[in-house]
Amino acid sequence: MKLNTNSNAYTITYAAVVVVIVAFLLAFAYAGLKERSDSNERIDKKQQILAALNIRNVDKVQTEDKYKEVVMTDAIVNAKGDILKQGAQKDQDGFKVDRKSMSSECLPLYVCKVGNETKYVIPMVGKGLWGSIWGFVALNADGQTIYGAYFSHESETAGLGSLIKDEPFQKEFQGKKAYLNGTPALKVVKSGTVKDANTECDGITGATLTSNGVNDMIHEYLKNYQAYLASLNK
């Protein structure tokens, strides 16, 4: 007997079977690979934090050790400047807060020691042209000047907006003033229109919307962390 592949019953059964098989395959693949990909993600996040501290190209195997050596605590603060969690275990409190759950009531803060100097790394997240963008910005012990920065993105245009992920763009932030007269001052401006080299960084030619996204993101998070960072000098 030859099966009638055009009958309604066959079509519906076929569709159902295919969907179930695919669903199982996906579920198995996800569950089986979850542990490995989670650990990769953890290492990647640690590498990003280290990159903000200008410690780049750390080998995967050495990342965990280097992170433990440099990062002292991963506290959680809020926008009023209160410390909510101390984060003594280095990757159990602030580190576990993912990008989507950051809010003015839950702001991770990494206190780090590079050489003998204390640095503060603040994470940030914002919107680029196509998807989300995020970054880590390291500030000096005074909480006012930028020590280093790292940015990355989900799906910005390759070769244009995606350049925020590269070192040349991130290097521009080093040594800039984050705050002036008590308000966030750091800006990303249209490429070639920097007027005040103390606070302004060149945007990326041809990627105005991504550059604006970085600018807005920095402004928002500098505002969030302002109360805490200002209290460092008292």
Add this chain to the structure above:
Amino acid sequence: MSFLSEKNKQAFVTPLNLNNPILVQVLGICSALAVTTQLEPAIVMGLSVTIITAFSNFIISLIRKTIPTRIRIIIQLVVVAALVTIVSMILKAFAYDVSVQLSVYVGLIITNCILMGRLEAFAMTNGPIASFLDGIGSGLGYAWILVVVGGVRELFGNGSLMGFQIIPQSFYDAGYVNNGMMTMPAMAMILLGCVIWVHRSIVKDVDNN
């Protein structure tokens, strides 16, 4: 049927030139415009499309006789999407750096017209091995156009290739400037047009194919 029969060879070779997915079938143009600002993403995208086209062609060809005609497009799409998702999960677990680079393209691969085009036109009516080879051929045919356009755009738009500076500093000192137009998608369209033009003037019998 042996692996290297004349028919299989044809399935592999024609998409590279005479039946090129971009030049002749004019498929996959949108992604060709999006990822060709630089050489590296062009190569990565070309290779990923090659792999996915080959395997989805193979799978669809295996089950082609069981697929109900009325829902064949949906089944094809489900297979492609599942394949791409599983591959990206495997990459995430075993080659994290590659998966981060690819993240932008995963969505573009699923919606790439070449995939659906080859599944519909070839895999539904041919055997698994021929389909697999056709997938590889189509993918590589797509890849080499991407590489040509990506190379030209990166060279004249940024003065570099694969991120390495090619045009020496002395040129810039003498007044040479990078062509900003090259980084715009519109220029990719024009370049693609030029490639098709050159191709058609060399290969005269395209329209009879």
